[in-house]
Amino acid sequence: MTNAAHRLLWTVIALLLVAGGAVALAASLGTLPGVDPAAALLSADVVDRWRTAAPWSTLAVAVVGALFALAGQRLLARELRGPGGTLRGTLSHPGRRPGRTRLPADVLTDALVRDLSGNPGVRRARVVLTGPAPHPDVWIRVDLTADAPAAGVREHVHAAVRRFAATTHCQPAHLDVTARIEPAPQ
Incomplete structure (x- = not known):
């Protein structure tokens, strides 16, 4: 559910509780037309x-109450999970059998950053994935040490992207690699 749908749901629940x-209150104060405030709540019939x-009858009420409690617990658990537990960007693939595989984009970018940082010439790496799942755009920035061999780092980046494509079954539609060389210490 989107945030707007959650707000609408909680607004409807609140309005129903306030109306009830x-x-x-109106019935107990006798201001509701046709209701005697001294009358019993349930008739003898x-x-x-x-x-x-x-x-x-007791079993039916217990089952309905348990279903309402379960629905309330699930709704409350989803609300309390907050933004840290939600999947912001996901990579979703249809499987050979019915079903889909969904991976958070943060997990994929962190894995590619770790793979890129495995080269001793790479000091830092940053990865951004955008676009649709089968062919995402991959934006990579690597900060290199001053003595890093350019050809070796280039091959390492291409190998990391090939491993990423093989693992995720996604061929990047656009690959943009920016390499910055940090100055050598004096």
Whole structure:
């Protein structure tokens, strides 16, 4: 659900609870037309029917209550999970059998950064993935040491991108690599 859908859901729940409370208050104060504030909440006919269906009526109410409690618990757990638990960007692939594989984009970029940083000539690496899953755009920035051999680093970056493509089954539609060489210490 989107944030707007969650806000709408909580607004509807709040309005239903407020409306129920207002009706109960109006009935108890005698301001609701056709309702006697001194009358019993349940009529004798309703009480007799409840007693006639004795074990099943109690079981039905318990089951409905458990379903409402489960729905409330799931809704509350989703709300409390917050933005840290949500998947912002995902890479989704259809499988050979029914189903899909979904991976958070952060996991994929972190893996590629670790792979790129494995070369001793790479001091830091940064990766950004954009675009659709089968052919994402890959933006890479590597900060190199002053003594890093350019050809070796270039081959290392291309090998890391090939491993990424083989692992994720995604061929980058656009690959942009920026290399910055840090100055040698004096």
